[in-house]
């Protein structure tokens with residue numbers, strides 16, 4: 001038995017001012033066959049990682065393809081996408097004959113000239129491997145589950161958790177189903193329900209927690225093979241943007257249809273109940289300072305690099321400085337130039353520094369302040385579950401009562417090491433401000449006495465009705481009140 005695995009992944013915010021070139025992949029994940037690390041999967045590479053670990057025991061040969069992944073930002077250039085795609089497809093051809101293909105994709109990648117990158121990859125892959133080869137795909141739930149992808153694959157599985165703590169677990173399931181399909185023990189059939197809505201679904205909040213726990217109990221490995229709640233990625237102006245439910249059963253299309261419809265209708269009934277309350281900046285700071293225990297963790301989802309934002313908006317920081325709020329840690333602010341200046345000044349230096357507020361109008365104005373360079377570090381990192389996320393060179397600066405972590409590699413707040421690697425103990429702070437939508441909850445949730453979500457002036461508007469879509473298929477909630485959800489596959 002021969003399986004091939006590869007990855008091409010990023011989450012494209014088509015409104016982002018930051019284009020994505022091949023260099024963005026080189027900075028993040030750019031691994032050719034033979035270069036894959038054995039300690040832990042990198043962004044979206046879990047299918048390859050899991051298949052390698054199980055190949056001997058499950059009696060198959062794994063042919064490792066290239067893995068490319070970039071931090072979320074704007075569209076990938078056409079040249080960069082076609083270069084990476086064609087490299088993977090050439091490896092795929094060279095690996096023939098194949099019984100199975102495993103793709104670790106993100107699912108919300110858009111390139112210039114390609115709205116549905118993953119659909120394009122699957123179409124070309126199917127043409128190469130033929131109808132009998134089993135194609136299994138793992139996607140981030142913040143994806144566009146297009147009809148094309150469902151038609152062209154045998155099985156697709158999304159992570160269930162947001163924060164995405166189950167990437168490896170879902171890759172194990174994907175490999176199980178692909179192997180059992182090749183051995184003719186199961187016959188996956190898929191059904192897709194379109195909820196015609198755009199929303200956010202953190203599974204750390206009660207409504208989605210209960211829903212996901214219930215769905216997991218429905219998966220019995222025998223009749224119901226997999227259920228995926230497709231959250232959608234709201235910051236992409238593509239026709240098939242929408243929350244959807246994908247059900248995979250064992251050979252029973254009618255049962256898949258019925259379950260997809262039932263769960264899809266439930267997700268429609270949850271409109272407006274799955275997101276946290278967002279406070280404005282002044283109210284959030286008041287709520288944090290009045291709270292009697294510590295630390296309070298305040299999230300800035302509107303400037304989440306994980307959604308393609310620059311992560312250099314200064315609005316919350318400016319309010320904190322103006323109000324003389326003390327004992328605060330804030331990060332990350334992406335500003336490689338300011339990091340360079342701090343490294344040039346040296347640890348312990350005081351200097352007038354301009355930082356943040358650089359990339360675009362939604363970054364706000366830069367902060368100009370007399371700062372203390374509190375700590376410096378080269379090639380820093382933070383953890384995200386089992387993976388390590390590079391931060392590049394970093395600097396911790398103190399401005400008033402706020403310690404700010406400046407980073408060179410743009411990413412969101414994921415692990416406590418964002419602060420601790422620069423000598424800042426977030427547990428000892430009154431307030432910890434993190435730029436992230438909900439992934440921060442994996443590490444910061446357990447130390448938080450209270451969590452506050454803020455609607456800052458950052459580029460990722462939490463009110464989806466205000467996003468200037470022009471190409472999304474309408475009607476869709478909350479842009480339109482009357483919608484027509486239903487089974488589409």
Ligand SMILES: [Zn+2]
Pocket residue numbers: 140141142164
């Ligand atoms: Zn995601």
